[in-house]
Every structure is written in structure tokens, then in C-alpha cells.
Amino acid sequence: TRGRLRPMPRTLMGVPLDTKALAETGVLSKAGLARVALDTVLPATHLDGQDVSVGWLGEERFGREVVDRLVEPLLGGVYAGHARELSARAAVPQVVALLDRDRSLMRAAAAVSVPASDVPVFAGLAGGLGTLPPAVVAAHDLDVRTDATVRELARSADGGFNLVVGATVDPEVLHADAVVLATPAAPTARLLSEVVPRAALELARIEYASMAIVTLAFRVRDVPATTGSGFLVPPVDGRAVKASTFSFAKWDWVRAAGDGPDPLLVLRCSIGRHREEAALQRPDEELVGIALHDLADAIGLCVRPVDSHVQRWGGGLPQYAVGHLERVAHVRRAVAGVPGLAVCGAAYDGLGIPACIAGAGAAATQVLAALPGRGQ
Incomplete structure (x- = not known):
């Protein structure tokens, strides 16, 4: 800045x-x-x-x-x-x-404030947090379905819920004793439109931001000396990149993954803010070029990467507008009126992983308490 x-x-x-x-x-x-x-x-x-x-x-x-x-x-x-x-x-x-x-x-x-410390402020899992879900599945007796779209949710006449799952040309109806919706606000609103319409109306008002992560790999010898784990960019400066993470400095396992005869360093740039989706409509190679332009100005990095990857997160980050806590309270009160149903996820109490895990635990406790013989 x-x-x-x-x-x-x-x-x-x-x-x-x-x-x-x-x-x-x-x-x-x-x-x-x-x-x-x-x-x-x-x-x-x-x-x-x-x-x-x-x-x-x-x-x-x-x-x-x-x-x-x-x-x-x-x-x-x-x-x-x-x-x-x-x-x-x-x-x-x-x-x-x-x-x-x-x-x-x-x-x-x-x-x-907590005094400055040499203890790392960032933690992660070797191999990335993407390794956590399959590890949880492997450690428990779970039936996990991926790429299975839930299209409808309705209360069953004999108790519990019926879910319409799969393609429109070949739908499947699943019966569930309890349901936890951990989906973003918009799909949650659609699924609740008949079951809890008051909650659906509130959830439909939550807006989301889209962003893209541009990951770049460079030869060690081509990367200028850096300090810290990255940088943030104030939007008032008019840059496309809003933040850059020196992944090689933030997580030891990332740096170790780049070791070899011709060692590599990996870093990433974040592009996109709320209501700036047009900037993300560009092809991947243009987003890579934009990231390289801002990196050149910021740290003097003026070479092409060995490799690059662009990951787009359309509607990935919920926006906690003024009055958000009241809105969430209204949603939860309405959903609580339907035993065996609960909601959780980033749209409610926090975007971070700890907040999402806490919300998931509370939702599971809520639906389990409503099941016969499972009051704890």
C-alpha cells in the first residue's frame, strides 16, 4: 500500500x-x-x-x-x-x-492484546485440509455419497423426512429420520421453502462473494527474498489481487513438497470481492497474468511460473450484512419448530473451520435429541 x-x-x-x-x-x-x-x-x-x-x-x-x-x-x-x-x-x-x-x-x-510471540499463528495438515474429510470417513462406519444432488426436502406423513436425490431424469427418494442441512444459504432456502418457509425467506437474503485462487509454482532461484507469510492489499489501491499467501513460508509441508533436484516454491494470490464477479469471468491465463503483474510490483517477481492452477469459488463466501445475528436467530427459531431438522455451515456463526465444526456439532446434537430414545 x-x-x-x-x-x-x-x-x-x-x-x-x-x-x-x-x-x-x-x-x-x-x-x-x-x-x-x-x-x-x-x-x-x-x-x-x-x-x-x-x-x-x-x-x-x-x-x-x-x-x-x-x-x-x-x-x-x-x-x-x-x-x-x-x-x-x-x-x-x-x-x-x-x-x-x-x-x-x-x-x-x-x-x-496478546504479546507478540514466536509461536506460529497458522496451523494445518500435511497434505492440506482436503485430506481431513476422507480421513473422517475412513475412521468411521459412514455411507457418504458425493455428486448426489438433493433436489427436494419434505416431511414424511409417518415421521421423518423424504429427500429427492439425483438427476431429474432418474430421481431417488430417500427416507431419513433426521436431516442436517450444511449447504450454502441459497440451496438451503430452496430445500426449506415448503418445510420452513419463514427460514427460507431469511436465508434467501444472505448474499455471497465469489473469488478465485491463483496458485503459482516458481523455481527457488527465481523468487526474490521475502519476509513474512504474504501480503494484503487495500482495495483503495485499485489492485486486482486482494491478498497473496507465500504458501512455502506458511506451511512446512508445502515447502518440503517442492524439494528436489530443481526445487520449487509455491505461492498463491486471491482475486475477487463481493459484487466484483465480472473480474472472474476472464480465462484462467488472464487471471494468471493479472496475478503475475501485481506480484511483480509487490515483490519484484518477474518470471513466468513453472506451473499454475486457477481454482474458482463461485458464491463461496457468505456476507454477514448488518443485522446478520438477528437473521440467524430467526432462522434457527423457525427450524427448531421442526423436530429432527437443523442447519449449519459458514452462513451462520463464522466462516472459519473451527466455527463450522462447532456449528455442525450443535446441529447434530439438536437432531439427535429429537429422535426417539436418543435424547442425549
Whole structure:
């Protein structure tokens, strides 16, 4: 940002912790830094139970530059969304909770921040997280069907549910005692349209962002020296790439996979934000070229990759608009009125894997409690 790569200051989801350290990074202008300093003398911000956007809250306390150059890239990396539209209570509840701790949001954030540590902040599985689902299946007696579209869901007259599965020309009706819908909001809404229409209406209003991941492999000798595990790009800078991950630096197994007589390094770039789907309609080779252009400006990488892969995620990231928590509460209350039915997934309580696992556990507990003789 502002013409070159700069170290990311320590923040709590974009909330600065120290004005001196922030100034040393050069991320903000002098005017932007002066506006940040006003946080310590401004009256406290009280939401009185209301929800606001993350961008509104950040700008209220620290000014526009903090939102544009710190908050936006951080949230863009998680939601591929826009800070001035995302719910503060849903996306950054830890920040909202700080409003009651101190008149200054920066002082409150600094008081609860964890000291810098050499312990890695990223964890993963050797071979990638894609190895987890088949490992779970292999470890348990499960009947898992893939590429089997569920087209309809209806309550059965004798209890449980009937699901229409498969191609329209050769459908199959499956009976289930209980159903957990872990699908994105739109298909969940379609499946619930007859069973729980109130929940379906709420779910249909959840918008999604699309994105593409451009993965690139380079010879080690061609990659300039880098620091850290990647970089974020504020949308105000007008770049196509919103983030780049130095996969070789983030996960040891990725670096080890590139070892050999002519060792390789793998990195990836993220392209696409909410309502910017047109940028993803380009052919794969154009997206690779766009990623290479931005990498050249960012780290001086000016060679063609040995190999590349473009993975598109159409409608992959739900957008937690202002009022999201209330919407989710309405959905869950409506679904709870149908014993043996539950919903879970990234559309509700968080996009991260831990949040999705927690939601899945709660959904399983809910439907099991409704089954005869399975009240625990």
C-alpha cells in the first residue's frame, strides 16, 4: 500500500494497538495518524444493542484511512467483502465487546492484546485440509455419497423426512429420520421453502462473494527474498489481487513438497470481492497474468511460473450484512419448530473451520435429541 510493501502493524481486527508502532509502518498518512490519535479523547461510542457496520465503527473511532488501509484488507481476506457493509456484531464481536471497557477503543484493544510471540499463528495438515474429510470417513462406519444432488426436502406423513436425490431424469427418494442441512444459504432456502418457509425467506437474503485462487509454482532461484507469510492489499489501491499467501513460508509441508533436484516454491494470490464477479469471468491465463503483474510490483517477481492452477469459488463466501445475528436467530427459531431438522455451515456463526465444526456439532446434537430414545 502507498507504493510499496509495508509491515502490517499489530491490530485487533484492524483496531490499532499503538500509535507509535502504527506510524513506523508508514501505512497511514500524517493526517490519518492524527485522526487515529483522536480516539483517546473522543466520547465513548455506545451502540445500545444496535448493530452497525465494521466500517462505520472503525471510521467513528479512527477515521477513514484506518478503515480503508487496515480494516478493509483484513476483512477482505476473510469475507471477500466490504467493511462498510459487514456486521460488526457478527464479523468482529470481540471489537464490539471492547466498547464497554474503555472510552478509547485503542486502549481497550491494547489491554486485551496478546504479546507478540514466536509461536506460529497458522496451523494445518500435511497434505492440506482436503485430506481431513476422507480421513473422517475412513475412521468411521459412514455411507457418504458425493455428486448426489438433493433436489427436494419434505416431511414424511409417518415421521421423518423424504429427500429427492439425483438427476431429474432418474430421481431417488430417500427416507431419513433426521436431516442436517450444511449447504450454502441459497440451496438451503430452496430445500426449506415448503418445510420452513419463514427460514427460507431469511436465508434467501444472505448474499455471497465469489473469488478465485491463483496458485503459482516458481523455481527457488527465481523468487526474490521475502519476509513474512504474504501480503494484503487495500482495495483503495485499485489492485486486482486482494491478498497473496507465500504458501512455502506458511506451511512446512508445502515447502518440503517442492524439494528436489530443481526445487520449487509455491505461492498463491486471491482475486475477487463481493459484487466484483465480472473480474472472474476472464480465462484462467488472464487471471494468471493479472496475478503475475501485481506480484511483480509487490515483490519484484518477474518470471513466468513453472506451473499454475486457477481454482474458482463461485458464491463461496457468505456476507454477514448488518443485522446478520438477528437473521440467524430467526432462522434457527423457525427450524427448531421442526423436530429432527437443523442447519449449519459458514452462513451462520463464522466462516472459519473451527466455527463450522462447532456449528455442525450443535446441529447434530439438536437432531439427535429429537429422535426417539436418543435424547442425549
